[in-house]
Amino acid sequence: MNGLLDVRVAAVRQLTPLVREFTLEAEHGALPGFSAGSHVVVHMPAPGRTLRNAYSLLGDPAEAQRYRIAVRLQEDSRGGSRFMHEQVNEGDRLQLSPPANLFGLHSEARHHLLIAGGIGITPFLAQIAELERRGASFALHYACRGGLTDAYRGELAGRLGARFAAYDASAGERLDLAALLRSQPLATHVYVCGPQRLIDGVRSVAASLGWPQGRVHWEAFAAAAPGEPFVAELAASGRRLEVPADLSLLEALEQADVAVPSLCRGGVCGQCATRYSSGAVEHRDSFLAEAERAWQLMPCVSRGCAGSTLVLDL
Amino acid sequence: MPVTLKPLESYRDDFSFANSPAAIARFPFPFPDDHYLYSVNIEPATAGAPGSVFEHCFDIDEHYRSETAERARVLARDPQRFVVMPHMHEACWDALEMLMTHLAADYPEHFRLTRKGNQWTWENFALDICQRFTFGDADTLPYEPLEYIGRQVQGDFALLDQRDGDLYMDAGIVTGPADWSLAFDAGMSFKQWHAPVPMAHQMGVFDRALKYLLNIPVERPMRRLNWTMTINPRLDTSSETFHEWGHERGLVTADNVGRLVHLRVELQHMARLPRSNALLFGIRTYLISLDELATNPAWACRLHRVLRGLPDAIADYKGLTRYRQTVVDWLSRFDPEAEAAA
Numbered sequence: 001m002n003g004l005l006d007v008r009v010a011a012v013r014q015l016t017p018l019v020r021e022f023t024l025e026a027e028h029g030a031l032p033g034f035s036a037g038s039h040v041v042v043h044m045p046a047p048g049r050t051l052r053n054a055y056s057l058l059g060d061p062a063e064a065q066r067y068r069i070a071v072r073l074q075e076d077s078r079g080g081s082r083f084m085h086e087q088v089n090e091g092d093r094l095q096l097s098p099p100a101n102l103f104g105l106h107s108e109a110r111h112h113l114l115i116a117g118g119i120g121i122t123p124f125l126a127q128i129a130e131l132e133r134r135g136a137s138f139a140l141h142y143a144c145r146g147g148l149t150d151a152y153r154g155e156l157a158g159r160l161g162a163r164f165a166a167y168d169a170s171a172g173e174r175l176d177l178a179a180l181l182r183s184q185p186l187a188t189h190v191y192v193c194g195p196q197r198l199i200d201g202v203r204s205v206a207a208s209l210g211w212p213q214g215r216v217h218w219e220a221f222a223a224a225a226p227g228e229p230f231v232a233e234l235a236a237s238g239r240r241l242e243v244p245a246d247l248s249l250l251e252a253l254e255q256a257d258v259a260v261p262s263l264c265r266g267g268v269c270g271q272c273a274t275r276y277s278s279g280a281v282e283h284r285d286s287f288l289a290e291a292e293r294a295w296q297l298m299p300c301v302s303r304g305c306a307g308s309t310l311v312l313d314l
Numbered sequence: 315m316p317v318t319l320k321p322l323e324s325y326r327d328d329f330s331f332a333n334s335p336a337a338i339a340r341f342p343f344p345f346p347d348d349h350y351l352y353s354v355n356i357e358p359a360t361a362g363a364p365g366s367v368f369e370h371c372f373d374i375d376e377h378y379r380s381e382t383a384e385r386a387r388v389l390a391r392d393p394q395r396f397v398v399m400p401h402m403h404e405a406c407w408d409a410l411e412m413l414m415t416h417l418a419a420d421y422p423e424h425f426r427l428t429r430k431g432n433q434w435t436w437e438n439f440a441l442d443i444c445q446r447f448t449f450g451d452a453d454t455l456p457y458e459p460l461e462y463i464g465r466q467v468q469g470d471f472a473l474l475d476q477r478d479g480d481l482y483m484d485a486g487i488v489t490g491p492a493d494w495s496l497a498f499d500a501g502m503s504f505k506q507w508h509a510p511v512p513m514a515h516q517m518g519v520f521d522r523a524l525k526y527l528l529n530i531p532v533e534r535p536m537r538r539l540n541w542t543m544t545i546n547p548r549l550d551t552s553s554e555t556f557h558e559w560g561h562e563r564g565l566v567t568a569d570n571v572g573r574l575v576h577l578r579v580e581l582q583h584m585a586r587l588p589r590s591n592a593l594l595f596g597i598r599t600y601l602i603s604l605d606e607l608a609t610n611p612a613w614a615c616r617l618h619r620v621l622r623g624l625p626d627a628i629a630d631y632k633g634l635t636r637y638r639q640t641v642v643d644w645l646s647r648f649d650p651e652a653e654a655a656a
Contacts, residue, residue, distance in 0.1 A: 003534065032532045033408075033588030061589050100531035101591045106477050107401040107484075214478050270354070270522070287522060 004043060004095040005031060010066060012090055015151040019119060020085055021058075024067040027093065033064040036130035037103035037123050037219075040067065043095040044083045050246060053080035056122040056193075056219070057099060060129035067096070070151060072119035103219045105130060109189035112138035115175070115202055117194020118149035123219060124193065125152060128160065142166045143175045143198065177205045193219040227282060228306030234258065234314045235277060249299035249310075258314055260299060267301035274299055279310030316423045319440055323380045325490075331547035333606050337376055341602050342367045343610075344539040344579050348619040350628075352514040354522045359537040359583055367581055370420040371535060372413060372467060373598055378424075378440060381468045381490075381549065388489035388550050389465070394497040395489045395552070396461045398473075402485035405473045406460035407450060408587035409594055413463045438466050461487055469581075469598035472496070474527075476591055480504055481527060485592075488552075490599050492542050492578060493633060495553035512627040527584060527593060535585035542632040543641075544578045547601045566637035571644045572605035575637065577617065604644065614648035621645065 006027035013021040025031075034057050044051040055069040071084040088094070103123050105112060112131060114124045124140055131138045140160060144150035146168040156164050167175040181190065181202070190211070192202040199218045206216045232241045232249060243252040250272055253260050260272050267285035273296050282305050285298040297310075304310035323330040333341070362368025367375075389395055398406055414436055418427035426437040432449045443466070447454040455462045464471055464487035472486035481504045488496035499507040504524050505515075514520060530536055544551055545562040566574055583596035608614040621634070622642050629635050646652035 034532060035589050035591035038532075038591070064588070098531045098533040099588070100529065100586075101476075104476060104591045107475050108477065 003098070005040075005098060007031070007067070007094050007096055009088060009090050009092045009094065012088070015070065016148055018073050018148050019070055019151040020073075021068060021070045021151070022084070022088065024069070024094065024096070025065070031064055031067060032098055034061055034067075034099035034126075035101050036061050036105055036126040038099035038101040038126070039103075039123070040069070040099050041097040042069070042080075042084070043097070044080060044088070045094075046079060046083055046087075051080045051083055052246060053084075056103075056126070058122040058125040061126055062129070062133065070119065070122050072149065103191070103193065103217065105191075106189045106215075106217065108187075109215075110137065110187035111185050111189070112136060113180070113184055113188050113190040114138060114140040115143075115177075115180075115190065115192040115194070115198070116140065117143045117192075117198040118145070119151070120192075120194030120198070120219065121152055121156075122193075124191070127191070128156075139163045139165075141175060141180065143194065144168060146170045177201050178209075181205050181209055181211070187215075189215045189217060191217045227303045230304030230307060231309040232304065233309055233311045235311055236314060240309075243303065248301065249297075249303050253299060253314070260314070267298050270298070272298055272300050275313035277311045277313060280305035280308045281310065317374055317378070317421065318376060319378045319424075320376045321379065322383055323377070325380065325384045325547055325549040329546045329548070331377070331380065331601065333602055334376060335609075338602065338606050338609060340366055340375075341607075342539055342579050342581055342600055343607075343613050343616075344541045345616050345620050348616060349623055350620045351625075352511075352517060352519050352628075354519055354526065356523065356526060356536045356538045356584075359535040359585070367598075367600070368537070371416050371583060371585070372420070372469070372596065373581065374417070374421050374424065374468060378468060382441065382466060384549055385465055385487075385489045388552075389461075392554060394554075396458070396464070396487045397496055397500045398458055398460060398485040399475075399501070402473055402475060402590075402592065403452070403459075405475070405587050405590035405592035406458060406485060408590045408592065409471065409473055410459040410463045411449070412585065412587065412594065413467055417467065441466060460485060469583075469596050471597070472595040473587070474504075474593040474595055476528060476593060479528065481524065481593060483507055488597075490549035491552050491597075492544070492580065492599070493551050493553060493556075498553060510631065512631050513625065530584060530586045530593065532586045532588045535583060537584065538582050540580040540582060542578050543634055544576045544601065545574055545637075547576055547603065549599060549601070563633065563636045566640050568640060568644060571637070571640055572608065573603055575604050575641055576601045577604070577607055604641070608645075608648060611648050614645055615650070618642060618645035618649040618652065 007024040008027050009022055010025045011023040015021050039054045039056045041052050041054050055071060057067050058070055059068040071081050073085045074081045105127055116124050121142055128140060140163060144153060144166060153166050167173040190202060190206060192199050203216055227245060229245050230243050232243055241252050241256050243249055250260060260274060267287060270287045275296055281297050282303050283293050283297060284301040287298060288296055325331055359371060367373045414427045417425040424440045428435040434447055434449050436445045452458060470488040470490055472483050474481040475484040483499050483502055486496045505520055508520050548559055551559055579600045581598040585594045587594050621638060629638050
């Protein structure tokens with residue numbers, strides 16, 4: 001049992017030349033419920049390896065029998081979005097991690113200001129459904145590119161009326177973040193999802209206007225495992241393991257039948273901390289102190305730097 | 315194997331509560347080692363061995379009737395043992411759904427849930443309850459949803475709102491706490507309600523535990539064991555009733571220690587509530603007298619060593635200081651190496 005959800009693609013819709021929407025149903029039983037702002041990691045069976053990408057669930061959380069995700073084709077795709085666009089069709093089977101929410105609505109907000117850039121619209125589709133059900137005060141601002149990254153724009157305009165504004169960059173329309181944030185009532189929480197420069201823009205404008213950090217939320221997917229390939233060498237036996245990009249060091253060790261105790265598998269508990277004697281390490285855990293990182297790493301999340309050889313005391 | 319429920323026993327006054335040999339055999343003895351120190355001892359709450367307390371997410375055992383009756387008694391006397399803040403109503407329905415679906419699936423001989431859209435029928439054969447209600451409409455239940463289901467399940471529950479990278483105790487039904495108070499802790503953040511715990515803060519235990527809890531996804535529940543000791547099989551050792559039980563720590567003698575002193579183990583269950591994104595924190599308490607515990611000499615030997623070596627600050631925090639030596643002396647007979655180590 002790997003704890004993944006088996007789903008079948010029930011419907012595919014091409015929303016724009018760049019954005020494709022997928023409706024997913026449980027292969028057996030029911031899908032678990034989810035909260036607005038949740039994402040799943042889609043495991044894609046590419047030839048020879050498994051690709052993993054995180055996507056926001058954009059359906060109404062009250063109707064969790066089906067999940068919907070929308071995928072923007074990335075120009076510099078490492079394979080995931082291209083696979084979803086070119087290989088996945090109705091009736092195909094995929095696997096998902098269960099939903100997790102790193103972008104939830106704040107229970108103390110009196111007004112919710114939602115700012116989307118392009119495909120960053122997806123978590124807000126679930127959130128507006130939730131906010132409408134609660135009768136909460138909110139507004140959605142959508143920066144997009146007409147005909148390319150403006151999925152759901154017409155539908156949202158009709159549904160939300162004055163609570164919705166779109167800014168089409170290809171028509172020269174511009175979202176003035178400073179004016180928008182300056183005009184918000186007290187106890188507003190702002191949520192932003194989109195390109196990094198939009199997130200940075202909202203954060204810096206909010207900071208310059210004196211917004212407390214706790215009222216500024218942005219979608220930051222916990223980079224789920226993948227990295228660059230590297231080689232791990234086991235000092236005791238001299239064995240060399242090739243660790244591919246989409247496998248964690250811990251998984252690679254387990255595949256090679258090297259026993260490493262583990263508990264949380266998320267870089268937190270410290271159980272799998274392993275000594276190393278040489279090699280450049282990309283530390284991703286939240287457990288080890290800086291000094292400890294000179295000779296220890298946590299293989300559940302951390303890995304050797306690209307192309308390097310990491311010598312482990314195993 | 316269906317669970318056989320014992321007739322009513324008491325957790326107060328005459329303290330008729332006792333464990334059957336089967337209950338002793340499945341007691342979650344919490345010490346994997348001769349030394350105890352705080353750690354982030356969290357593990358996935360995967361299905362455990364059949365018959366064990368880990369088999370199901372929400373364990374129902376032979377004390378079911380007694381524990382639900384005790385909860386009703388405590389709530390009648392002190393309604394503040396149930397708290398729900400206005401933004402937690404959805405989380406309460408989430409919790410009701412989680413508990414009802416698990417109980418009905420895991421104990422079909424005692425519970426049945428029938429769902430037709432939002433029209434639900436809940437049957438509890440053990441307590442002779444049949445309730446039709448509309449999911450999401452609190453007016454169709456005799457109590458708030460968390461209190462309603464909380465009155466029919468063993469163990470305490472806190473619902474934690476997740477915001478600001480923290481967890482806040484904004485709802486709960488807690489009638490059997492180990493020397494704390496829901497009404498006092500209500501609204502506190504994770505580190506605020508853990509503030510009294512010695513040593514663990516400095517060890518970074520709470521930083522790590524909080525980070526871990528914040529990231530629990532739906533359908534990936536976690537669990538851990540915690541422990542303390544209680545005089546008499548008293549479930550309600552809430553701060554509010556300290557005047558009723560605190561003095562009993564002074565009653566322990568070499569003659570009555572085996573009967574009076576109980577190891578109290580909490581099986582804590584942490585699960586993401588899917589629609590509200592709140593965290594359900596279940597605290598399922600197991601009590602065992604030292605007489606009962608010593609029917610397993612390996613446990614008695616292990617407990618002897620743990621208590622003997624327990625740092626004073628932890629013993630103090632757990633309220634053991636007044637009677638710890640009496641317990642250690644009594645347990646030493648079960649430790650073959652006690653003489654040499656003494």
